[in-house]
Amino acid sequence: MIIVAIDGVRWQDVFLGVEPELAEDQGLDRDMRLPPERLIPNIHQRVIGQGAAIGAPNCGAPMTVLNRDYVSLPGYLEMLTGQATHCTTNDCGATTIPTIAEAFRDELRVAPGRIGFISSWDRLERAAAADPRGIIVSAGRTRGHNHDLLRGSATLSELLDMGAVVGPFPGGGNYRPDAYTANLALHYLIEHRPRFLFVGLGDTDEWGHKDDYENYLQALRFADTFVGSLLTTLETMGPYGHGVTVIVTTDHGRAEDFKDHGGKPEAARVWLGAVGAGVPRAGLLTSPTERHLADLVPTIRALMGLPAIAGDRRGTVLAELVEAGERQELHASHRPSGMTLAP
Numbered sequence: 001m002i003i004v005a006i007d008g009v010r011w012q013d014v015f016l017g018v019e020p021e022l023a024e025d026q027g028l029d030r031d032m033r034l035p036p037e038r039l040i041p042n043i044h045q046r047v048i049g050q051g052a053a054i055g056a057p058n059c060g061a062p063m064t065v066l067n068r069d070y071v072s073l074p075g076y077l078e079m080l081t082g083q084a085t086h087c088t089t090n091d092c093g094a095t096t097i098p099t100i101a102e103a104f105r106d107e108l109r110v111a112p113g114r115i116g117f118i119s120s121w122d123r124l125e126r127a128a129a130a131d132p133r134g135i136i137v138s139a140g141r142t143r144g145h146n147h148d149l150l151r152g153s154a155t156l157s158e159l160l161d162m163g164a165v166v167g168p169f170p171g172g173g174n175y176r177p178d179a180y181t182a183n184l185a186l187h188y189l190i191e192h193r194p195r196f197l198f199v200g201l202g203d204t205d206e207w208g209h210k211d212d213y214e215n216y217l218q219a220l221r222f223a224d225t226f227v228g229s230l231l232t233t234l235e236t237m238g239p240y241g242h243g244v245t246v247i248v249t250t251d252h253g254r255a256e257d258f259k260d261h262g263g264k265p266e267a268a269r270v271w272l273g274a275v276g277a278g279v280p281r282a283g284l285l286t287s288p289t290e291r292h293l294a295d296l297v298p299t300i301r302a303l304m305g306l307p308a309i310a311g312d313r314r315g316t317v318l319a320e321l322v323e324a325g326e327r328q329e330l331h332a333s334h335r336p337s338g339m340t341l342a343p
Contacts, residue, residue: 001104001300002189002197002230002246005079006223007072007121008205008261009250011271014040015056018217022258026213040220042228043273047248051275052282052321060286062269065252065293066313070267072205075251075293076127080198082297084313094126100297101129104196107306110134113149116188119200120181122174128198136192138184139200140174141166153191159184170206170215178203178219182226189233193240201226211259231275245276245303247296272296274321278303285320 012019017036018028037044047053055063066084067074073092077085080099085092101117104110112134117124122140129135129145137144141164150156163180170177178201185199203219227248234241249272255264270293294315298308302317 001195001304002199002244003079003296004199004201004223004227004230004246004248005076005119006204006220006248006250007200007202008208008252008254009220009223009271010254011055011057011269013217013220014043014271015053019213022213028214028217032214032217039217040224042224042231043248046228046231047246047273047275048283050281051246051273051279052285053271053273054285054287054291054318054321055269055271056284059284060288061290063271063287063291063293064268065270066315068268069262070252070264071262072121072251073123073127075270076124076200078315079249079251079293079296080127082294082309082315083311084294090123092126095128095130098130099128100300101135101196101198102131103297103301103306104304105134108195108304110195112146113192114194114196116185116192116194116197117144117200118181118185118188118198120171120176120178120202121200122176124200136188138163141168141176143174150188153187155187156184156191159187170203170210170219175202175206178222178226182222182229186226186229186233189230190237193237199226199230208254208261209259213258234276243277245274245278245300247300248273249293249296251293272318272321278322280321282320287318287320291318 017039018033023033065075069088071090073090074085074087081097101115104115115135117128117137119139122143125139125143128137132145136146136149150160163176168175201223204216207216207219234244250270252261253267253269254261255267261267295318298315299318302322
């Protein structure tokens with residue numbers, strides 16, 4: 001299972017392409033005013049085209065976040081815990097609620113090192129796991145847990161060090177630019193063949209806050225290229241690659257003025273694309289009721305054959321996404337074992 005979260009990407013850009021009025025206002029060249037299939041070809045052709053998507057316009061009820069502050073950390077907490085959070089800012093503490101990563105470790109007994117969480121934004125460390133034992137977390141340039149599980153590889157160790165010394169632009173503080181995060185994530189995938197991998201890319205939101213639509217679109221195109229590289233890599237990995245589900249989504253939308261999102265109701269709307277094991281080849285799905293980021297965890301649990309967890313403020317299975325009778329099999333090659341990790 002792989003989740004790629006691209007921070008602060010609007011549904012409008014994903015499903016409608018470059019917005020003509022905003023492009024005109026910001027003086028974008030006409031060759032950048034692309035339809036969605038050309039703006040993000042991998043997401044459209046290889047994810048939505050060979051899988052399914054939720055949250056497109058005129059396709060039933062929308063997909064939104066449950067939190068009503070529309071900022072990143074509450075969105076990621078909702079995405080990874082499967083329930084609405086009381087956190088209302090990006091400054092709240094680490095999650096005390098177990099995340100889907102911990103379900104892979106504790107319920108599927110995945111070996112240390114085969115659960116990875118790699119993100120550009122350092123504060124995503126707070127949403128990775130309540131208990132990070134055995135879970136590799138590389139958040140921002142230097143934050144995270146269990147880096148020793150990456151240091152066993154010369155290549156991964158070098159990539160980790162390169163990302164630690166590079167400047168944070170277009171972010172600030174401990175932020176690691178997406179190019180370094182993406183490269184580390186791809187090599188981790190190849191070497192560790194994780195059962196669960198979360199990749200958080202953030203350059204889109206950083207450029208959005210700068211009110212720079214052109215560079216936001218370039219960052220979105222980079223994220224799309226990463227998704228393509230991820231899928232191509234999986235295609236070369238035999239039964240392991242064919243057994244992986246890939247989900248591409250975002251933590252929040254954007255306000256009408258484009259650069260903002262916190263406290264703006266129009267930023268509540270999000271989207272999701274999925275492809276791979278257990279996902280129907282259905283294109284744009286029509287949702288009968290409003291869907292939420294919290295629905296990812298119960299949906300992943302259903303795909304992995306794990307029991308549902310009931311409770312208030314929790315998400316529900318995206319039934320339209322989970323094809324009847326299709327569940328990931330726990331093949332022998334995927335089962336936990338006492339063996340040491342191998343690429």
